[in-house]
Amino acid sequence: MELTTFWFIIIGVLWTGYFVLEGFDFGVGMLLPVLGKGKADSTTDAAAGQAGEVTDPVTDHIGENEKRRRVLLNTIGPVWDGNEVWLLTAGGATFAAFPNWYATLFSAAYLPLLIILVGLIVRNMGFEYRHKRDSVAWRKGWDTAIIVGSFIPAILWGVALTNMVRGLPINADMEFTGNLFTLLNPLSLLGGIVTMLVFMTHGCFFVALKTDGAVRHDARALATKTGLAAAVLAVVLLVWLGIEVGTVTSWVTSVLVALFFLAALAFNLRGKEGAAFAGTFVAIALFVLTYFVMLFPNVMPSTTNAAWSLTTENASSSHHTLVIMTWVALIFTPLVVLYQSWTYWVFRKRITTKHIPEAVDPSRPDPIKVH
Amino acid sequence: MDVLELARWQFAITTVYHFLFVPITIGLSALVAGYHTAWLRTGNTQYLRLAKFLGKLFTINFALGLVTGIVQEFQFGMNWSDYSRFVGDIFGAPLAIEALLAFFLESTFLGLWIFGWGRLPRALHAACIWIVHIGTLLSAYFILAANSFMQNPVGYRFNPETQRAELVDFGAVLLNKVQLVTFPHVAFSSYMVGGAVAMGVMLWNLRKRTLEARAAADAVETGGATKVAPTADDLTMYRKASRVGAIVMLVASLGVVVTGDLQGKVMTEVQPMKMAAAEALYDTYEKDAPFSIFTVGTRDGKEEKFAVTVPNLLSFLATGDFHGKVEGVNDLEPELQKKFNEGKLTSADSYTPNMMWSYWSFRWMMGWGGICMAIGVWVLWITRKGRNPVNRWMGPAALVGALSPVFAMSIGWIFTEIGRQPWVVYGVMTTKQGVSPSVSAGEVLTSMIVYTLLYGALAVVEVKLFMDYMRKGAEPVADDGEDLPGGHSDGSKNDDELSFAY
Numbered sequence: 001m002e003l004t005t006f007w008f009i010i011i012g013v014l015w016t017g018y019f020v021l022e023g024f025d026f027g028v029g030m031l032l033p034v035l036g037k038g039k040a041d042s043t044t045d046a047a048a049g050q051a052g053e054v055t056d057p058v059t060d061h062i063g064e065n066e067k068r069r070r071v072l073l074n075t076i077g078p079v080w081d082g083n084e085v086w087l088l089t090a091g092g093a094t095f096a097a098f099p100n101w102y103a104t105l106f107s108a109a110y111l112p113l114l115i116i117l118v119g120l121i122v123r124n125m126g127f128e129y130r131h132k133r134d135s136v137a138w139r140k141g142w143d144t145a146i147i148v149g150s151f152i153p154a155i156l157w158g159v160a161l162t163n164m165v166r167g168l169p170i171n172a173d174m175e176f177t178g179n180l181f182t183l184l185n186p187l188s189l190l191g192g193i194v195t196m197l198v199f200m201t202h203g204c205f206f207v208a209l210k211t212d213g214a215v216r217h218d219a220r221a222l223a224t225k226t227g228l229a230a231a232v233l234a235v236v237l238l239v240w241l242g243i244e245v246g247t248v249t250s251w252v253t254s255v256l257v258a259l260f261f262l263a264a265l266a267f268n269l270r271g272k273e274g275a276a277f278a279g280t281f282v283a284i285a286l287f288v289l290t291y292f293v294m295l296f297p298n299v300m301p302s303t304t305n306a307a308w309s310l311t312t313e314n315a316s317s318s319h320h321t322l323v324i325m326t327w328v329a330l331i332f333t334p335l336v337v338l339y340q341s342w343t344y345w346v347f348r349k350r351i352t353t354k355h356i357p358e359a360v361d362p363s364r365p366d367p368i369k370v371h
Numbered sequence: 372m373d374v375l376e377l378a379r380w381q382f383a384i385t386t387v388y389h390f391l392f393v394p395i396t397i398g399l400s401a402l403v404a405g406y407h408t409a410w411l412r413t414g415n416t417q418y419l420r421l422a423k424f425l426g427k428l429f430t431i432n433f434a435l436g437l438v439t440g441i442v443q444e445f446q447f448g449m450n451w452s453d454y455s456r457f458v459g460d461i462f463g464a465p466l467a468i469e470a471l472l473a474f475f476l477e478s479t480f481l482g483l484w485i486f487g488w489g490r491l492p493r494a495l496h497a498a499c500i501w502i503v504h505i506g507t508l509l510s511a512y513f514i515l516a517a518n519s520f521m522q523n524p525v526g527y528r529f530n531p532e533t534q535r536a537e538l539v540d541f542g543a544v545l546l547n548k549v550q551l552v553t554f555p556h557v558a559f560s561s562y563m564v565g566g567a568v569a570m571g572v573m574l575w576n577l578r579k580r581t582l583e584a585r586a587a588a589d590a591v592e593t594g595g596a597t598k599v600a601p602t603a604d605d606l607t608m609y610r611k612a613s614r615v616g617a618i619v620m621l622v623a624s625l626g627v628v629v630t631g632d633l634q635g636k637v638m639t640e641v642q643p644m645k646m647a648a649a650e651a652l653y654d655t656y657e658k659d660a661p662f663s664i665f666t667v668g669t670r671d672g673k674e675e676k677f678a679v680t681v682p683n684l685l686s687f688l689a690t691g692d693f694h695g696k697v698e699g700v701n702d703l704e705p706e707l708q709k710k711f712n713e714g715k716l717t718s719a720d721s722y723t724p725n726m727m728w729s730y731w732s733f734r735w736m737m738g739w740g741g742i743c744m745a746i747g748v749w750v751l752w753i754t755r756k757g758r759n760p761v762n763r764w765m766g767p768a769a770l771v772g773a774l775s776p777v778f779a780m781s782i783g784w785i786f787t788e789i790g791r792q793p794w795v796v797y798g799v800m801t802t803k804q805g806v807s808p809s810v811s812a813g814e815v816l817t818s819m820i821v822y823t824l825l826y827g828a829l830a831v832v833e834v835k836l837f838m839d840y841m842r843k844g845a846e847p848v849a850d851d852g853e854d855l856p857g858g859h860s861d862g863s864k865n866d867d868e869l870s871f872a873y
Contacts, residue, residue, distance in 0.1 A: 070872060070873060073873040074869070074872050074873050077482070077485075077486055077872070077873045078482035078483065078485070078486040078487075079482060081437070081478035081479075081481065081482055082475065082478045082479040082482060084441075084478070085470060085474045085475050085478050085479075087441075088441065088444055088470040088474055089467065089470040089471050089474070089475070091444050091445060091448075091470075092444060092463065092466040092467035092468075092469065092470040092471070093467045093470075093471075094463075095444075095447065095448065095455065095459055095462075095463035095466055095467060096459070096463030096464045096466065096467035096468075097463070097467075099455055099456050099458075099459020099460060099463055099535075100456055100459075102447075102448045102455055102459065102463070103448050103452035103453070103455040103456045103459070103807075104452070105448065106445060106447075106448025106449045106452065106455075107448060107449055107450075107452040107807040107809050107810050108809065110449055110810055110814050110818075111814060111817070111818075113445060113449060114449075114817070114818045114821060117441060117442055117445060118821060118825060120438065120441060121438040121439075121441070121442075121825065121829075122825075124434065124437060124438045125434055125435070125438060125829060125832075127873065128430065128431075128433075128434035129431075129434065129832070129836065130873065131872070131873045132431070132836055132840075133836070133839075173808075174456075175452075175808055175809040176809045177809070317459065317460045317463065317537075317538075318460050318530070318533075318537040318538060320537070320538055320539065321460050321461070321463075321464060321537070321538045321541075324464060324538070324541050325464060325467065328464075328467075328468055328471065328472075329471070332471050332472055333471065336471065336475045336479075339475075339479060339480075340475070340479055343479055343482060343483055346483065346487070346490060346491065347486065347490070351869070354868075355868055355869050355872070356868070356869070356872055357868040357869060357870075357872055362836070362839035362840045362842065362843045363839070363843075365843075365846060365847075366846050
C-alpha cells in the first residue's frame with residue numbers, strides 16, 4: 001500500500017476515534033436539560049413524582065434535579081478531555097501528513113470552525129468550573145455553556161465533513177473560492193442534524209450504561225425516540241450522498257451503518273445496554289468509514305473542476321515525513337488506546353444520585369469526611 | 372488593517388494569552404506532584420493538604436490553558452494556510468507528535484488524578500500527576516522544536532518541484548541548536564513561574580492566617596472567640612510552603628540565567644539582526660561593545676540622548692568574549708537586502724525588526740525576572756530561622772512575586788517573535804507570504820473580536836475563582852490522610868459518595 005493511502009486511513013481512524021468517543025460526551029452535554037430532570041431515585045411517593053413535573057428553572061439547579069445533572073456530568077467527568085484529544089491529533093496528523101488538506105479545509109471552513117472553537121471552549125470551561133461554586137446563577141450559566149457548546153460542534157462537524165465529502169468550489173491553487181453560504185447547503189445541513197441525533201442517541205446509551213436508577217431508565221426511553229429520528233434521517237443522508245458521490249463499497253458500508261444502528265436500538269429495547277452502546281459505537285465508526293470511502297482517492301474534491309481536487313497524492317507530505325510519522329503512529333497510537341481504555345476500566349462503576357457529594361464552594365470549608 | 376496585520380494581531384493576542392497559563396501548568400504540576408509524593412513518603416498530612424490546595428489552583432488554571440491551546444492548533448490552517456502549505460512537511464510533524472505523545476498523556480492522566488482519589492492504589496495515583504507533568508514537558512519540547520525551526524530552519528531542503536520546504540533530517544529539527552538552549556530556558560522559566568506562584572499564594576495565606584490567629588487569641592482574652600482559628604501547625608505549613616516556593620523559584624532562576632546567556636550567543640550566531648535590535652545597536656562594534664541598561668533616545672531610536680552602559684558586557688553576552696565583535700543594524704540591513712531581496716518568498720522592505728519593541732522587551736524580560744528573584748530572597752530572609760512575621764509588604768510581594776515571572780516570560784516571547792520579523796521562517800519565508808489567501812479581512816476581524824471578548828470574559832472568571840480558592844486556603848484533611856468515605860487508596864471501595872465529583 002502507498003504510504004499516502006495508509007495515512008488517509010490513519011486520518012480516518014483518528015476522526016473515528018474522535019466521533020465514537022466525544023460523540024457520547026456531546027450527547028450527554030446536549031441532553032443535560034432533558035435527562036437532568038425528573039423523578040428522584042429510589043422514591044416513588046407522590047411528592048417526588050410531582051417534583052419531577054416542576055419545570056421552574058431554579059429547581060433545575062438545586063435538589064434532586066441538580067443531583068441528576070451532576071450524575072450525568074460525572075459519567076463523562078474523567079474522560080471527556082482525553083476524548084477531545086482525538087480531535088487535536090486528527091488536526092495535527094492532517095497538518096503533518098497532508099499539509100494542503102489541512103490548509104484548504106481549515107481556511108475554507110473558517111467561520112464554522114470559529115464557532116466550533118467557541119463552542120468547545122465554553123463547554124470545556126463549563127465542565128471544569130461548574131462544580132467549583134455552589135450558586136444557582138453560576139451553575140445556570142455554565143449549564144448553558146455546556147448545552148450550547150455541545151450542540152454546536154455536534155451539528156457543525158457533521159456540516160463540515162459532509163461538505164468535505166460532497167465537494168467544495170476549489171481553484172487550481174487549492175484555495176476555497178466560496179463563502180459561508182456555500183457551506184450551508186441542504187445536504188450538509190442534513191449531515192449536521194444527523195450527527196447531532198446520532199450523538200444524542202450514543203450519549204443516551206452511554207448514560208444508560210454508566211448510571212443507575214431513574215436517569216438510566218429515562219436515558220433508555222429517550223434513546224428510542226432520538227434513535228428513530230436519527231435512523232430515518234441518516235438513511236436519507238446516506239442515500240442522497242450515495243447518489244451524488246457513492247461507490248459500490250460505500251453503499252455496502254452505508255447498509256452496515258443502518259444495520260448496526262438499528263441493532264443498537266433493538267438491543268436497547270431489550271435492555272441490553274452494553275450491546276446497544278457497542279452498536280452505536282460501531283455504527284458511527286462505519287459512518288466515518290463510509291465518508292472516507294466516498295472521498296478516496298480525493299481528500300477534498302473540487303466542484304469547480306475535478307482536476308483541481310485535492311488528492312492523497314497532491315495534498316500529502318514528502319515520503320520521508322510520512323515514513324517518520326508512520327513509525328510514531330505505529331508505536332504510540334496503540335499505547336494511547338491502551339491507557340485510555342484503562343481509564344474507562346478504572347471508572348467503570350455506575351454512578352447514581354446517592355454517590356453525589358455535597359456541593360463545594362470557596363466561601364466555606366469542605367466537610368471533613370471521617371469514617 | 373489588512374488580512375496580514377489582523378492575522379498577526381490575532382496570533383499575538385491568542386498566543387500571549389495562551390502562554391500565560393502554560394508556564395503555570397508546567398511549573399505547578401511539578402510542585403503538586405512533589406507535595407503528593409512527599410505525603411506518600413512521610414505520611415505528613417500537611418503535604419497532602421498542600422498537594423490538594425495547589426492541585427485545585429492548578430486545575431483552575433489548566434482549564435484555560437487547555438481551551439486556548441485548541442485555538443492555537445487550528446489557527447495555522449485558518450489564518451496562515453500558505454505558511455502551513457509551505458512548511459507543513461516539517462512543521463506539522465512536531466505538532467502531531469505533541470498531540471499524540473503529550474496531550475493524550477496530560478488529559479488522560481489528569482482525569483485519573485482529579486477523579487482518582489480513593490479509586491487508585493496510592494502510589495499509582497501519585498504517579499498520575501507525575502505523568503501529567505512529564506506530558507507538559509513533552510508538549511513544550513515539541514512545540515518549541517517547531518518554533519526553533521522558525522527561528523533557525525535546519526534539516527530541510529527547498530523542493531523546486533513542489534515549491535515548498537521538505538524535511539530531510541528530523542533529528543536535526545529536534546536537536547536544532549536554538550531548540551537545545553530554548554527548551555531548557557523555557558522549562559527553567561516555567562519552574563520559576565510555578566515556584567513564584569506557589570510562593571505568592573502561600574505567603575498571602577501565611578499573613579492572613581497569622582493575623583487571624585492573633586485576632587482569635589485576642590478574642591479569647593476578651594472572651595469573644597467565635598470561629599475556629601488557624602493552628603500553629605497551619606502557620607508552620609504556610610511558612611514552609613512559602614519558603615519551598617521561593618527556593619524552587621530561585622534555583623530555577625539560576626538555570627534561567629545560564630540558559631538565557633547561552634541563548635544570547637546562539638541568537639547572535641543565527642540571527643545577528645535580532646541581537647542588534649535587542650541592543651538598538653546601529654553601528655558595528657569591532658570590539659568591546661558596551662551593554663546598554665537604559666537608553667533615552669529620539670522617538671525613532673536613531674539617535675541616543677542619554678544612556679547607562681556597562682563597558683564590554685555586550686561583547687561578552689553576544690560572543691562569550693569581552694572583546695568580541697558585535698554587528699550593528701546599519702551593516703546588517705544592506706547585507707540582508709542584497710542576500711534576500713530577489714526571492715519571492717524572501718523579499719521585504721526592511722529586514723530590521725521594530726527596534727523600540729525589541730530593545731525594551733529584552734530589558735523588561737530581564738527586569739521582571741530580577742524583580743521576582745529579589746522578592747524570593749526577601750521572602751527567605753523575613754521567614755528565616757522560624758520567623759513568622761506580619762508586615763504590610765507581604766501582600767504586594769505575594770502579588771508581584773507571583774506575576775513578575777509570568778510577565779517576564781510573556782515579554783520574552785514577544786521579543787523572540789518580534790525580533791524575528793519580517794520573517795516567519797528566518798531567512799526562508801516572510802510573514803506576509805504565509806497568510807491565508809482565501810480568508811477575508813472581515814473574517815479575521817470577526818474571529819479576533821470574538822476571541823478577544825471571550826478570552827477577556829474568561830480571564831475575569833478565572834482570576835476571581837483563583838483568588839477565591841486561594842483565600843479558602845489549604846483545607847484540613849481527615850487524619851488518615853484520605854478524605855474519602857470508606858475509601859482506602861488500595862483500591863477497595865464501597866458504594867458511598869465519590870470523594871471528588873463534578
